[in-house]
Amino acid sequence: MKSYNGMVLVAGATGRTGAWVVKRLECHDIDYHLFVRSGKKALELFGPEVIDKLTIGSVEHQEEIRAAIGHADAVICAVGGNVTDPEAPPPAAIDRDGITRLATIAKEGGVKHFILISSLSVTKPDHPLNKYGKVLTMKLEGEDEVRKLFSEPGYSYTILRPGGLVDGQPLMHALRIDTGDRMTTGVIDRSDVAEMAVLSLFAPEAHNLTFELVRSEEAPQSSLIHCFAHIV
Numbered sequence: 510m511k512s513y514n515g516m517v518l519v520a521g522a523t524g525r526t527g528a529w530v531v532k533r534l535e536c537h538d539i540d541y542h543l544f545v546r547s548g549k550k551a552l553e554l555f556g557p558e559v560i561d562k563l564t565i566g567s568v569e570h571q572e573e574i575r576a577a578i579g580h581a582d583a584v585i586c587a588v589g590g591n592v593t594d595p596e597a598p599p600p601a602a603i604d605r606d607g608i609t610r611l612a613t614i615a616k617e618g619g620v621k622h623f624i625l626i627s628s629l630s631v632t633k634p635d636h637p638l639n640k641y642g643k644v645l646t647m648k649l650e651g652e653d654e655v656r657k658l659f660s661e662p663g664y665s666y667t668i669l670r671p672g673g674l675v676d677g678q679p680l681m682h683a684l685r686i687d688t689g690d691r692m693t694t695g696v697i698d699r700s701d702v703a704e705m706a707v708l709s710l711f712a713p714e715a716h717n718l719t720f721e722l723v724r725s726e727e728a729p730q731s732s733l734i735h736c737f738a739h740i741v
């Protein structure tokens with residue numbers, strides 16, 4: 510029996526965390542559709558078998574989002590603007606307005622559960638990262654819209670706030686989880702963030718939850734599902 514029977518739209522699937530989300534959905538045998546800016550990049554990353562699972566577009570464009578949402582019961586969003594590229598749209602356009610647009614159209618389109626990968630320290634306006642277009646504050650405002658839209662009865666959200674992202678294999682570390690944005694430092698593997706996002710689809714404790722996550726000691730894990738039980 511599948512742990513989640515719906516169709517999951519992965520937004521930002523060609524990003525470094527998004528690609529892990531796709532791999533972890535495959536591990537859990539969960540159906541997915543991908544919302545990506547570049548079909549070429551998606552085919553290079555995931556192979557020709559995803560050709561029928563792609564919708565090309567940007568979170569800046571309503572109609573492109575609508576086309577993608579038509580396929581979804583849940584969304585996992587790993588979209589993030591590129592703050593180091595002066596040519597890229599600012600965080601206000603992607604991490605706030607883009608996420609708000611995606612969540613609004615998702616709800617209109619019948620999506621029941623919205624899972625957002627955000628960041629540690631979004632509630633800290635004086636954080637040094639905010640010198641880049643107030644990226645953390647923009648992410649918090651995006652989060653706020655997701656919480657507002659998906660906390661109504663019949664809907665649910667999960668917001669993951671990872672520490673600094675690194676690129677190791679999944680399930681190789683214990684995780685440290687907290688709420689209230691109290692952790693100030695820490696790193697975590699993108700693969701484990703992806704796994705926790707996928708588990709959030711079907712772990713009841715993850716519903717209507719915002720939590721921070723960083724890695725703790727190196728220790729192979731058979732599953733990360735137990736992490737939700739420790740969140741207060």
Ligand SMILES: NC(=O)c1ccc[n+]([C@@H]2O[C@H](COP(=O)([O-])OP(=O)(O)OC[C@H]3O[C@@H](n4cnc5c(N)ncnc54)[C@H](OP(=O)(O)O)[C@@H]3O)[C@@H](O)[C@H]2O)c1
Pocket residue numbers: 520521522523524525526527545546547550566567568569587588589590591603607626627628629671672673674675699
């Ligand atoms: N870096 C860190 O240490 C860190 C720490 C905490 C949280 N975060 C956050 O965690 C999330 C995932 O991080 P990551 O390192 O995996 O990011 P990443 O590799 O830069 O991936 C970001 C994804 O967002 C997509 N994207 C950007 N603009 C878009 C738009 N207008 N419409 C649709 N998709 C768009 C990108 O598309 P393309 O593939 O086409 O470029 C890419 O797939 C981000 O929100 C990031 O800010 C990062």
